[in-house]
Amino acid sequence: MFEEPYRWVEAVGNRRQYLDEQFQQGSPVVALSYADGILLLTVSRGTPKLYEIYDRIGLGGMGHPADLEKLRFNLLEMAHVEGFNRSPSDVTGSRMVKYGLAPVIKQAFEEVYKAPFIVKILLAELGTKAERDAFLTINYDGTFEESKGGAAIASTPAIQADVIGSLRKQAELAAASLSQAADTALRAWAIGSLAQRIEKVDDEDHKESMRPSSASSPDATAIESHLRETLADKTIECAVLERTAPGSSKYRALKAEEINNLLLPSLNRIPK
Amino acid sequence: MGMEGDFLQLLKERGYQFSAPASGLEAQPAEAAEITKGTTILAMKYRDGVLVAGDRRATAGNMVMYDRTDKVLEIDRHSVMAIAGVPATAYEMVRILEHSFKYYRRTQLQELSFEGKLRAVAKLLKDNVAAALAGTGAVVPVFAGYDFEQGAAKIYFYDILGAEFEGVEYAVSGSGSPTIRGILHYLNTWSDRPLSALPEEDAIVQALRLLTSAAEFDSATGGVNRDLNLYPIVKLITEAGIQTTPANRLQSLFEAKVARHV
Secondary structure, eight states: OOOSHHHHHHHHHHHHHHHHHHTTTSOOEEEEEETTEEEEEEEESSSOOEEEEETTEEEEEEEOHHHHHHHHHHHHHHHHHHHHHSOGGGOOHHHIIIIIIHHHHHHHHHOTTSOOOOEEEEEEEOOSSGGGOEEEEEOTTSOEEEESSEEEEOSSHHHHHHHHHHHHHSTTGGGOOHHHHHHHHHHHHHHHHHHHHHHHHHHHTTOOOOOOOGGGOOOHHHHHHHHHHHHTTOEEEEEEEETTOSSSOOEEEOOHHHHHHHHHHHHHTSOO | OOTTOOHHHHHHHTTOOSOOOOGGGTTSOHHHHOOEEOOOEEEEEETTEEEEEEOOOEEETTEEEESOOOOEEEEETTEEEEOOBOHHHHHHHHHHHHHHHHHHHHHHSSOOOHHHHHHHHHHHHHHTHHHHHHTSOOBOOEEEEEETTTTEEEEEEEOTTOOEEEOSSEEEESTTHHHHHHHHHHHHHHSSSOGGGOOHHHHHHHHHHHHHHHHHHOTTOOOOBTTTTBOOEEEEEETTEEEEOOHHHHHHHHHHHTGGGO
């Protein structure tokens, strides 16, 4: 069926298009370093999208829940077997992604006879010192990126860049309190989510993309009305990796009440 | 896929084998092997939860191997295993349990129940029977933790075959334990109040006195070494988690309420 090379390239191209469509409805995930650790945030409807992987590693995912579960188990197995056989400090996000997860995702993506993983994954890794915090994002084709300070996953690379851009604009993020970090993350999430919605409408209208470039990013009012709309039927999900938490496990999912208290000041600013 | 969240099973699938007695050692009597062993541990209820304490000596036959052993090991935020017996096996058990409880929580997205944790300990001991009988790996642990379903801190002790018993008021293990078992029974029955009514400080003082008594009659128990500022390990388990009593607090309590009596 794919005896001619260009057919294979075409099939992979079709796959890309199919996969890009699958993420349009998804909710972006934002992660950033703040004064006491790392915060992960997304907005979800029911199924959780943030998970604990190991003592210092948290995961945020987009895509099909069954695929995400499969890869989450892969990561958990890898991390725990490695942590037991060697030591917990040998379990690093970078090794798990480069030698564990990325090859598996890439292979599934390129085996055009089989179904690909419909997932984008973000790993946040708490360093022993703040400057060693690390973020990794993996795309559905197995490509991955490492970054410092913060990271995001969203439906397209361009939107992802916009979200990260909005995080970078916040100076002093490294010294931010948890509540400031949550506020920044929520707004960055809204920028991504709003851009995805605009892109989707454009796609449906079969127009050329009219998505505003980052120079004319959406104004504060547009973001706030988008937040008000989405929070009416969805809930904010937050987790932290806290450097000073007692014991070896640093990951903690925040309870709904705590999230409300943290974001109360910023949610109150949104006009009803 | 590990849908059962069973870490030991996962390890076995990857070729790991817990506790295999070397065939050459099977014929040897335990005494001849002169393997390193741990010594006196105790757990008792007190007003706010459970106190777990252990001396710090490890011996091999007549030789003192080490005087800074930690035999009271935290497995997660709410459970502790105190170990008596062969440390090599005991530490391996603790490592397996630690990873098992974390793996269960992270895969199943809920804490393993207290009962589940007790079973996990029993299962490891059962896997270890051959080594225990060969004399190379006997471990007799005391497991204590906070049971959120029952809303109470609890104590369990085991025999080397993995049978599990609840220590309603207290539990002891190790070569120095016969000495203090009697004292605990006496204290609990005929003092003005039972152990479970003791405030934190009194409970710590009793633990120090008990371990000092064990060291008095058992050469394999370390007791307190004031010259080296070496005190037993004392951990307190309450609903809030595990708290390790700092050495300076043990020191001042020892000076004030234990030392003058010895």
